[in-house]
Amino acid sequence: DAGVIQSPRHEVTEMGQEVTLRCKPISGHDYLFWYRQTMMRGLELLIYFNNNVPIDDSGMPEDRFSAKMPNASFSTLKIQPSEPRDSAVYFCASSLTGGETQYFGPGTRLLVL
Amino acid sequence: SQQGEEDPQALSIQEGENATMNCSYKTSINNLQWYRQNSGRGLVHLILIRSNEREKHSGRLRVTLDTSKKSSSLLITASRAADTASYFCATGTNQAGTALIFGKGTTLSVSS
Numbered sequence: 001d002a003g004v005i006q007s008p009r010h011e012v013t014e015m016g017q018e019v020t021l022r023c024k025p026i027s028g029h030d031y032l033f034w035y036r037q038t039m040m041r042g043l044e045l046l047i048y049f050n051n052n053v054p055i056d057d058s059g060m061p062e063d064r065f066s067a068k069m070p071n072a073s074f075s076t077l078k079i080q081p082s083e084p085r086d087s088a089v090y091f092c093a094s095s096l097t098g099g100e101t102q103y104f105g106p107g108t109r110l111l112v113l
Numbered sequence: 114s115q116q117g118e119e120d121p122q123a124l125s126i127q128e129g130e131n132a133t134m135n136c137s138y139k140t141s142i143n144n145l146q147w148y149r150q151n152s153g154r155g156l157v158h159l160i161l162i163r164s165n166e167r168e169k170h171s172g173r174l175r176v177t178l179d180t181s182k183k184s185s186s187l188l189i190t191a192s193r194a195a196d197t198a199s200y201f202c203a204t205g206t207n208q209a210g211t212a213l214i215f216g217k218g219t220t221l222s223v224s225s
Contacts, residue, residue: 042217045212091156099212100161103158107154
Protein backbone atom coordinates (compact mmCIF):
# COMPACT_ATOMS: atom_id res chain seq x y z
CA ASP A 1 0.00 0.00 0.00
CA ALA A 2 1.23 3.51 -0.76
CA GLY A 3 0.25 4.81 2.65
CA VAL A 4 -1.70 7.99 3.25
CA ILE A 5 -1.32 10.38 0.35
CA GLN A 6 -1.62 14.13 0.70
CA SER A 7 -1.53 16.87 -1.89
CA PRO A 8 -0.17 19.35 -2.44
CA ARG A 9 2.99 18.91 -0.36
CA HIS A 10 3.60 22.65 -0.29
CA GLU A 11 1.22 25.52 -0.83
CA VAL A 12 1.97 29.22 -0.84
CA THR A 13 -0.97 31.54 -1.20
CA GLU A 14 -2.02 35.08 -0.45
CA MET A 15 -4.34 36.14 2.30
CA GLY A 16 -7.97 35.89 1.26
CA GLN A 17 -7.47 33.08 -1.21
CA GLU A 18 -9.18 29.72 -0.97
CA VAL A 19 -6.99 26.77 -0.11
CA THR A 20 -7.94 23.13 -0.62
CA LEU A 21 -5.91 20.31 0.87
CA ARG A 22 -6.47 16.73 -0.24
CA CYS A 23 -6.04 13.36 1.37
CA LYS A 24 -6.32 9.76 0.27
CA PRO A 25 -6.42 7.38 3.24
CA ILE A 26 -5.15 3.83 3.32
CA SER A 27 -7.64 1.52 1.67
CA GLY A 28 -9.86 -0.24 4.18
CA HIS A 29 -9.34 2.26 6.98
CA ASP A 30 -12.62 3.48 8.42
CA TYR A 31 -11.27 6.54 10.22
CA LEU A 32 -9.71 9.66 8.76
CA PHE A 33 -8.21 12.49 10.78
CA TRP A 34 -7.09 16.01 9.94
CA TYR A 35 -4.44 17.64 12.15
CA ARG A 36 -2.69 20.98 12.17
CA GLN A 37 0.82 21.42 13.59
CA THR A 38 2.56 24.67 14.51
CA MET A 39 5.47 25.47 16.78
CA MET A 40 3.24 27.50 19.05
CA ARG A 41 0.26 25.17 19.39
CA GLY A 42 1.77 21.78 18.67
CA LEU A 43 -0.34 19.04 17.07
CA GLU A 44 -4.05 19.85 17.02
CA LEU A 45 -6.84 17.51 15.95
CA LEU A 46 -9.17 19.47 13.68
CA ILE A 47 -11.80 16.94 12.64
CA TYR A 48 -12.21 13.23 12.10
CA PHE A 49 -14.50 11.00 10.10
CA ASN A 50 -15.81 7.47 10.60
CA ASN A 51 -17.08 5.76 7.46
CA ASN A 52 -17.14 9.14 5.69
CA VAL A 53 -19.28 10.76 8.40
CA PRO A 54 -17.82 13.62 10.48
CA ILE A 55 -17.71 12.53 14.11
CA ASP A 56 -16.09 15.44 15.90
CA ASP A 57 -15.28 18.82 14.38
CA SER A 58 -14.80 20.65 17.65
CA GLY A 59 -11.17 21.29 16.76
CA MET A 60 -11.98 23.25 13.62
CA PRO A 61 -10.82 26.76 14.50
CA GLU A 62 -13.60 28.74 12.85
CA ASP A 63 -16.13 28.79 10.07
CA ARG A 64 -13.45 29.51 7.51
CA PHE A 65 -12.45 25.86 7.81
CA SER A 66 -14.53 23.06 6.32
CA ALA A 67 -13.86 19.40 5.62
CA LYS A 68 -15.60 16.82 3.52
CA MET A 69 -15.27 13.14 2.83
CA PRO A 70 -17.40 12.34 -0.21
CA ASN A 71 -16.22 8.73 -0.34
CA ALA A 72 -13.99 6.27 1.48
CA SER A 73 -10.91 7.15 -0.55
CA PHE A 74 -10.89 10.93 -0.55
CA SER A 75 -11.17 13.85 1.81
CA THR A 76 -10.63 17.59 1.52
CA LEU A 77 -9.89 20.34 4.01
CA LYS A 78 -10.79 23.76 2.76
CA ILE A 79 -9.87 27.17 4.14
CA GLN A 80 -11.81 30.12 2.75
CA PRO A 81 -10.69 32.84 3.07
CA SER A 82 -7.17 32.00 4.21
CA GLU A 83 -5.27 34.15 6.72
CA PRO A 84 -1.58 34.33 7.63
CA ARG A 85 -2.29 32.66 11.00
CA ASP A 86 -3.42 29.56 9.10
CA SER A 87 0.18 28.94 8.10
CA ALA A 88 1.06 25.51 9.44
CA VAL A 89 1.67 21.92 8.45
CA TYR A 90 -1.58 20.03 7.92
CA PHE A 91 -1.53 16.28 8.37
CA CYS A 92 -4.03 13.68 7.37
CA ALA A 93 -4.03 10.29 9.09
CA SER A 94 -6.12 7.16 8.84
CA SER A 95 -6.75 4.12 11.01
CA LEU A 96 -8.81 0.96 11.11
CA THR A 97 -10.55 2.02 14.31
CA GLY A 98 -10.64 5.28 16.26
CA GLY A 99 -8.48 4.26 19.17
CA GLU A 100 -5.86 2.20 17.37
CA THR A 101 -2.72 2.92 15.37
CA GLN A 102 -2.88 5.92 13.08
CA TYR A 103 -0.92 6.21 9.85
CA PHE A 104 0.08 9.72 8.93
CA GLY A 105 0.59 11.27 5.55
CA PRO A 106 3.65 13.42 4.78
CA GLY A 107 1.73 16.62 5.42
CA THR A 108 0.98 19.79 3.49
CA ARG A 109 3.10 22.78 4.42
CA LEU A 110 0.88 25.84 4.01
CA LEU A 111 2.18 29.39 3.95
CA VAL A 112 -0.32 32.21 3.74
CA LEU A 113 1.27 35.56 2.91
CA SER B 114 -8.18 18.23 25.41
CA GLN B 115 -4.61 17.23 26.20
CA GLN B 116 -4.48 13.77 27.68
CA GLY B 117 -0.85 12.79 27.51
CA GLU B 118 1.94 14.97 28.73
CA GLU B 119 5.50 14.05 27.91
CA ASP B 120 8.42 14.76 30.13
CA PRO B 121 10.98 16.15 29.57
CA GLN B 122 10.08 18.59 26.82
CA ALA B 123 13.60 18.35 25.44
CA LEU B 124 16.46 15.90 25.93
CA SER B 125 20.02 16.05 24.66
CA ILE B 126 22.32 13.04 24.89
CA GLN B 127 25.42 11.55 23.29
CA GLU B 128 25.40 8.65 20.88
CA GLY B 129 25.45 5.36 22.71
CA GLU B 130 23.62 6.66 25.76
CA ASN B 131 20.10 5.63 26.69
CA ALA B 132 17.18 8.04 26.37
CA THR B 133 14.13 7.87 28.60
CA MET B 134 10.95 9.79 27.99
CA ASN B 135 7.87 9.76 30.18
CA CYS B 136 4.19 10.23 29.50
CA SER B 137 1.40 10.86 31.97
CA TYR B 138 -2.29 10.75 31.20
CA LYS B 139 -5.51 11.46 33.01
CA THR B 140 -8.32 9.07 32.12
CA SER B 141 -8.81 5.34 31.62
CA ILE B 142 -7.28 3.98 28.47
CA ASN B 143 -7.38 0.91 26.27
CA ASN B 144 -3.91 1.43 24.86
CA LEU B 145 -1.01 3.84 24.81
CA GLN B 146 1.11 4.44 21.74
CA TRP B 147 4.40 6.12 20.97
CA TYR B 148 5.11 7.93 17.72
CA ARG B 149 8.24 9.49 16.27
CA GLN B 150 8.37 12.57 14.06
CA ASN B 151 11.49 13.47 12.15
CA SER B 152 11.87 17.09 11.19
CA GLY B 153 9.56 18.01 8.34
CA ARG B 154 7.88 14.60 8.25
CA GLY B 155 4.66 13.00 9.42
CA LEU B 156 4.36 11.01 12.62
CA VAL B 157 5.38 7.37 12.47
CA HIS B 158 3.96 4.76 14.80
CA LEU B 159 6.60 3.05 16.95
CA ILE B 160 4.87 0.82 19.44
CA LEU B 161 1.50 0.16 21.07
CA ILE B 162 1.01 -1.20 24.57
CA ARG B 163 -2.39 -2.27 25.85
CA SER B 164 -3.78 -1.49 29.27
CA ASN B 165 -3.34 -5.10 30.44
CA GLU B 166 0.34 -5.12 29.48
CA ARG B 167 3.15 -3.79 31.64
CA GLU B 168 6.12 -3.87 29.32
CA LYS B 169 6.81 -4.24 25.63
CA HIS B 170 9.96 -4.36 23.52
CA SER B 171 10.66 -3.59 19.91
CA GLY B 172 14.29 -3.60 18.85
CA ARG B 173 16.05 -0.90 20.88
CA LEU B 174 12.75 0.39 22.23
CA ARG B 175 11.30 -0.56 25.58
CA VAL B 176 7.94 0.74 26.73
CA THR B 177 6.46 0.36 30.18
CA LEU B 178 2.96 1.15 31.32
CA ASP B 179 1.76 1.69 34.87
CA THR B 180 -2.00 2.11 34.82
CA SER B 181 -2.15 2.71 38.58
CA LYS B 182 0.04 5.79 38.13
CA LYS B 183 -1.39 6.60 34.71
CA SER B 184 2.08 6.83 33.26
CA SER B 185 4.28 5.29 30.60
CA SER B 186 7.93 5.49 29.70
CA LEU B 187 9.79 5.00 26.44
CA LEU B 188 13.40 3.88 26.67
CA ILE B 189 15.66 4.02 23.63
CA THR B 190 18.84 2.08 24.28
CA ALA B 191 22.21 2.73 22.65
CA SER B 192 20.92 5.83 20.92
CA ARG B 193 22.10 6.90 17.48
CA ALA B 194 22.17 10.25 15.74
CA ALA B 195 19.31 8.96 13.56
CA ASP B 196 17.12 8.78 16.68
CA THR B 197 17.06 12.58 16.74
CA ALA B 198 13.37 13.41 16.46
CA SER B 199 10.29 14.39 18.43
CA TYR B 200 8.51 11.62 20.28
CA PHE B 201 4.81 11.71 21.09
CA CYS B 202 2.66 9.54 23.28
CA ALA B 203 -1.00 9.02 22.42
CA THR B 204 -3.77 7.34 24.35
CA GLY B 205 -6.71 5.42 22.94
CA THR B 206 -9.92 4.06 24.37
CA ASN B 207 -12.16 1.29 23.13
CA GLN B 208 -15.18 3.54 22.98
CA ALA B 209 -16.65 3.61 19.52
CA GLY B 210 -16.11 6.80 17.61
CA THR B 211 -13.26 8.15 19.73
CA ALA B 212 -9.85 9.29 18.56
CA LEU B 213 -6.34 9.13 19.94
CA ILE B 214 -5.27 12.00 22.14
CA PHE B 215 -1.69 13.10 21.57
CA GLY B 216 0.69 14.75 24.00
CA LYS B 217 2.92 17.70 23.15
CA GLY B 218 6.01 15.61 22.57
CA THR B 219 9.60 15.30 23.71
CA THR B 220 12.32 16.58 21.41
CA LEU B 221 15.32 14.27 21.49
CA SER B 222 18.68 15.36 20.19
CA VAL B 223 21.43 12.76 19.87
CA SER B 224 24.86 14.10 19.07
CA SER B 225 27.73 12.07 17.69
